[in-house]
Amino acid sequence: MAQLTNNFSDWLNQRVDTESSFAFSEAVRSPSLSKLAGGIFPTRKDEEWRYTPLGPVLDSSPGKDSASELDIDFISNLKQAVPTGHTIIFINGDYSEKYSDDPLSLDDTGLSITHLTQLKGPALKMAEDIIVHSNLTDDNIFQHISLGLSQAGLFIHVEKNAASKTPIHIIHISTAHSATSFTNPVNVVRLENNSHLKIVEQYASPGDSAVITVPANYIQLEDGAGLEYYRIGIENAETQHVCNTSVKVGASASFTSHQYLLGSNLTRSNLEVSFSGPGAEAVLRGVYLGDDNQHLDVRTYLDHAHPHCSSDQHFRGILNGHSRGVFNGLVLVREHAQKTDAQQSNKNLLLSRDARVDAKPQLEIFADDVKCAHGATVGELDSDALFYLQSRGIDKKDARLMLTRAFAAEVTQEIGIESLQTYVKGKIATSLDEIVSPRV
Amino acid sequence: MLSIKNLQVSVDEKPILKGLNLEVKAGEIHAIMGPNGSGKSTLAHVLSGREGYRVDAGSAHYKGLDLLEMAPEIRAREGMFLAFQYPIEIPGVNNTSFLKKALNEVRKHRGEEELDAIDFLSLIKKQMNLVEMKEDLLKRPVNQGFSGGEKKRNEILQMAVLNPTLAILDETDSGLDIDALRIVAGGVNKLRTPENAFVIITHYQRLLDYIVPDFVHVLSDGQIIKSGTKELAYELEERGYDWLLEDSEKV
Structure with missing residues (x-):
């Protein structure tokens, strides 16, 4: 077009x-x-x-x-x-x-x-x-x-x-x-x-x-x-x-x-x-954190053209305000790419009513001896977990903050450079501090 | 310490507690027993401030404060503790930092100084021995991948660290083998002082072999239909609940 x-x-x-x-x-x-x-x-x-x-x-x-x-x-x-x-x-x-x-x-x-x-x-x-x-x-x-x-x-x-x-x-x-x-x-x-x-x-x-x-x-x-x-x-x-x-x-x-x-x-x-x-691996990780009118779009395309390769994708979105997130991930497993191991996971947390995410995980498999899985979730903070934290003396705002940080930390904890991990976690924490507040 | 008067609570328009009365004083252990669906867990949830319950009538006061008006975190900071029947798994939140944060919130509220990492670790190591918990569970996310017994021990560990004035144990014994039961009960017995109190909600009498209650109450259809001493628990073990239910219907 x-x-x-x-x-x-x-x-x-x-x-x-x-x-x-x-x-x-x-x-x-x-x-x-x-x-x-x-x-x-x-x-x-x-x-x-x-x-x-x-x-x-x-x-x-x-x-x-x-x-x-x-x-x-x-x-x-x-x-x-x-x-x-x-x-x-x-x-x-x-x-x-x-x-x-x-x-x-x-x-x-x-x-x-x-x-x-x-x-x-x-x-x-x-x-x-x-x-x-x-x-x-x-x-x-x-x-x-x-x-x-x-x-x-x-x-x-x-x-x-x-x-x-x-x-x-x-x-x-x-x-x-x-x-x-x-x-x-x-x-x-x-x-x-x-x-x-x-x-x-x-x-x-x-x-x-x-x-x-x-x-x-x-x-x-x-x-x-x-x-x-x-x-x-x-x-x-x-x-x-x-x-x-x-x-x-x-x-x-x-x-x-x-x-x-x-x-x-x-x-x-x-x-x-x-x-x-053959025998190659790809590990793809990512977090998109949006607020106000931000638009954050992650597209991944993974071409398994050879056998015995593995790919593991894990992307998480946190969206507040009117922000919008997109995850569009395609895994293609070609006919001769036997013994492929392809995993793809996309999880999204919506912190406001007007935030939105479009999650489109896709698998196209043409080989028959493969291990592939994909999934996407969109949700809010777990109310049971929130109550559990509150019941131990942690106020609702802090509990929301802890759970939202933890949601991102599932990805950021894998950063292989210590200073960078601290830096990214700090940036995410600072942004979340500003946007996480009790929902009325 | 805890004074519940004519408490009436409904869930989704359905009345669950229908005029419950209970008085708990410092130094006492109360056991609340009753058949499934009698309202035991609802009582625990309402007292701890969980959402989804409507109080239709009655009152609950804790240390003279109107409990039902307090946010869950304030209840906790005032010294109330609920040991969950089904402890929640929280991925990504480290068990140690969670406990440290919780303890420091409680300490702040009491006007005590917050503990630093070193003081906290020495405190927690002491309390872990109490519940015979493996140290690596502290490094894991809260309850994630814990066995049923480990989750319950983690609840008792949290209780030991937070040192509550009033602890409510919601079917803490369910799903526990005899060793875990002994450890959990041992934790409660060691924490018991003349200043604090326990409300132990249970379906079975067996926990009461290890924690000796001062009072036993039978909850049925949202009301306490009989109160007695620990002998009542033995009688229930022998005769079941039916004879009591029939008695109360006659009344």
């Missing part, structure tokens, strides 16, 4: 001529630019976008605006999430040498981090190969924005058998005085055989800066590799965020992903994982 003219599309196409130093080669860019010239954005008539209106993105026309002066406390607070990590900060899409850790301080052998715009020759070819062979489909217009117009991002490459001890902590800060700011960073990650890495990506926008962020991540895990990948969104209520992530998981490789959608006005996170060899 086509939505032919919109401000955003017009603005993007102007950018092709007015900007320079794009990240990728003409060969990668030009098909994407043709797609963008077509200007076909999805509407709610498209099944994949049925629950999520793109109006807040498509109506906007970002401007050219110098970055607001950033509060140093704001940045150091973000760094608290992973104080032991190697921090790389982008402000409005530009690498910030001032606030990032010195690249020379990172001496993990076998790990290299390169800015996409500095990639040349074989390294550029390597990164673009990963992009070209990704899971994202050609009709995914947002990935074309990333490929055609991106001017920033990283290529993270770990050589075989290398295990990086230091988590890579990438912080994207978007800020603007008056006009809407726009960023579309691309990360390409390649883990060679039996290598291991942790990446934490954080998105933030201070104050009331209006922001549009369209990131894309292309991840390739080769045989026996292991990646823990965390995405934390704590943007302000003027932020629209549409993200695509493609992950190819090789034989006996392991991909663990955590997503915490704790901010923004609109977030749509699309995560597409496919197994490219």
Whole structure:
């Protein structure tokens, strides 16, 4: 379905001529630019976008605006999430040498981090190969924005058998005085055989800066590799965020992903994982926490194309005010993917009458010897549990808070970086403190 | 300490308690027995402040306070404790932090200083021996994955930690094997002082082999139809409830 003219599309196409130093080669860019010239954005008539209106993105026309002066406390607070990590900060899409850790301080052998715009020759070819062979489909217009117009991002490459001890902590800060700011960073990650890495990506926008962020991540895990990948969104209520992530998981490789959608006005996170060899596993976790008029949409697509692979998804939503959550998860088990173990669970807690969630867990199974289960629940706090806590002297507000935190903690307790777990739990607790109150 | 007068309570328009009277004084243990459906659990729930019960008439005063006007958490902070017949599982809430929070709410209310983590742990370790509870149950979410006996011991542990003035045990003995029963009863006996009181609601006489009540009341169709001493419990064990029900109908 086509939505032919919109401000955003017009603005993007102007950018092709007015900007320079794009990240990728003409060969990668030009098909994407043709797609963008077509200007076909999805509407709610498209099944994949049925629950999520793109109006807040498509109506906007970002401007050219110098970055607001950033509060140093704001940045150091973000760094608290992973104080032991190697921090790389982008402000409005530009690498910030001032606030990032010195690249020379990172001496993990076998790990290299390169800015996409500095990639040349074989390294550029390597990164673009990963992009070209990704899971994202050609009709995914947002990935074309990333490929055609991106001017920033990283290529993270770990050589075989290398295990990086230091988590890579990438912080994207978007800020603007008056006009809407726009960023579309691309990360390409390649883990060679039996290598291991942790990446934490954080998105933030201070104050009331209006922001549009369209990131894309292309991840390739080769045989026996292991990646823990965390995405934390704590943007302000003027932020629209549409993200695509493609992950190819090789034989006996392991991909663990955590997503915490704790901010923004609109977030749509699309995560597409496919197994490219047997014996691989994917663990997908996430919490979306909405209030007021927030719209938080998680889409996952898991392609079991090989036998003996396992996937385990667990997403939880907490929605207050008029907020809306979407979980749309599809697990595809192909005919020859025998001995697949695919689990998918989505649980939602509605804290107000006007909050809403659309849960759509889907299983498509074409193999006959598999273990698959999925389920979704939408509910309120358990009144028996509330009474039990009250009967021990805990007042109703605190009891509600404890139960709501506990609901999220079932997911957050699995965060494999201690400081990050504390940070995310703290962010969730702070938000819940503000929104949880006794229902009258 | 507890004074219930002509208490009438209904659930979904159906009268359950039909004029119940009960006086409990400090230092006393009262057993309330009765057949299924006589209103035993309703009494426990109403006294602890659970929603879903309508008080149609009568009153309940605890330490001179109008109990029925108090929120459940205030009742608890004032020293009332209900041991649940079916303790609730609470995923994601750690048993230790739950107990610490509960105790500190009660202490705050009493004007006592809140306990820090270290003081709390030493207190709880002492009380755990009382109910012979395994330490790893403290690290688990509240009641989650506990066996029936472990849940009941956890109730008694909470009671020991919160040190209530008035404890109501709602069929704490149901579903317990003899060892668990002995441990639960032992906990109650050790907590017993001249200042506190217990109301033990039970279907069977066997718990009363371990906890000796001062008074036994028979609840039937929402009223106490007979009160006596522990001998009444033995008589009920031998003769069942029917003879009493017939007697009360004659009256």
